[in-house]
Amino acid sequence: MNILLSNSSDEPIYQQIFKQIKEQILKGELAEGQSLPSIRSLAKELKISVITTKRAYDELEKDGYIVTVAGKGSYVATINKEMLRETKMKMIEEKMTEAIDEAKLTGLTLEDLQEMLKLIYEG
Known part of the structure; x- marks a missing residue:
C-alpha cells in the first residue's frame, strides 16, 4: 500500500x-x-x-x-457495485464542476467544452 x-x-x-x-x-x-x-x-x-x-x-x-x-x-470490505458507481460518478461530477468553473473564468463556451470533452473522450 x-x-x-x-x-x-x-x-x-x-x-x-x-x-x-x-x-x-x-x-x-x-x-x-x-x-x-x-x-x-x-x-x-x-x-x-x-x-x-x-x-x-x-x-x-x-x-x-x-x-x-x-x-x-x-x-x-465487499463494496456494493451500485454504491461504487455512484461514488465514482460523484467524483467525476466534482472534477467536472472544477473544470467548468475554470473554463468560465477563461471565457470558454459550452461548445468549446463539449468539443474538448469529445476529443479527450475519443482519445
Missing part, C-alpha cells in the same frame, strides 16, 4: 490516509478481502501516531470501505 503524507497540507494527516486508502480501494488497487497493514505497523511505516492511523481506519470502517475483525485485522 502506497501512502504519501504532506506536512505542508492543510488537510489533517488522518484524512490524507483516509482519502488515499479510499482511492486505492475505488480504483481496485486494493482488492476486496485484501488485508491492510495493522494500525501499529502502518503508523510505524509512516512515522506517525497510532492514534492518527486508528482514526483513519475508523473513518474508513464507518464509511464501509473496510471491515475490522477483532484479533485478526482490517480488510477491504
Whole structure:
C-alpha cells in the first residue's frame, strides 16, 4: 500500500490516509478481502501516531470501505457495485464542476467544452 503524507497540507494527516486508502480501494488497487497493514505497523511505516492511523481506519470502517475483525485485522470490505458507481460518478461530477468553473473564468463556451470533452473522450 502506497501512502504519501504532506506536512505542508492543510488537510489533517488522518484524512490524507483516509482519502488515499479510499482511492486505492475505488480504483481496485486494493482488492476486496485484501488485508491492510495493522494500525501499529502502518503508523510505524509512516512515522506517525497510532492514534492518527486508528482514526483513519475508523473513518474508513464507518464509511464501509473496510471491515475490522477483532484479533485478526482490517480488510477491504465487499463494496456494493451500485454504491461504487455512484461514488465514482460523484467524483467525476466534482472534477467536472472544477473544470467548468475554470473554463468560465477563461471565457470558454459550452461548445468549446463539449468539443474538448469529445476529443479527450475519443482519445
